[in-house]
Amino acid sequence: MARQTNGGPTAAAVMNLAGGGQMRGSRLLTIHAPTRYSEAEQGFSTLLQQRLDELLRGERNALMLMRKYPDEPGRLGVMATPAQIDPRGLRIGIVEQLIRNALLFLHADPYGGPTSQDTDGNGSLIEIQKFTTKFPHIVIERTDTYDAETERPVQIQWCASRVQNQRAATRINRMLDAANLGIDVVKLFL
Secondary structure, eight states: OOOEETTEEOHHHHHHHHTTSSSOOOTTTSOOOOOOOOHHHHHHHHHHHHHHHHHHHTSOSEEEEEEEOTTOTTOEEEOOOOTTSOGGGOOHHHHHHHHHHHHHHHBOOSSOSOEEEEEOTTSOEEEEEEEEBSSTTEEEEEEEEEOTTTOOEEEEEEEEEESSOHHHHHHHHHHHHHHHHHHHHHHHHO
């Protein structure tokens, strides 16, 4: 039996309830064990968070998150990383989960918009589909590339990008606010 202290359940009771008891909880509210990252994975996770924050603040217009190769499960393309992050210290499963979490954090639309289709110079078929996010002016663009002869998927890429530069819009809005304030001041003296 769990005891209550200060009006709430003990940590053991919260863990029990979150682990299949009467209350359901999300990762936000449950107690969980830390994920064990290597030093390189810690650096990658920090870099991913920094770049995601830059995208959300309008300091970055695009962020290539992940490229998968369906015929090569041991291969994963990710955003460019500085030399301090040793790619040999990154486990594909951990890196893919970090990026999947970033995509799910942004993601809002399970169906996406229309799929555009084109071919590259080598005849490979390329399909691009955009998905809305929880954040205005940011979309996730999924690009699928198919082999010209077999039509098997060669690679799939996910990139988050701004469709409007927030910094430029903010500067314009500030200038308009200053102009309107100037007009109001002039009206006071007339």
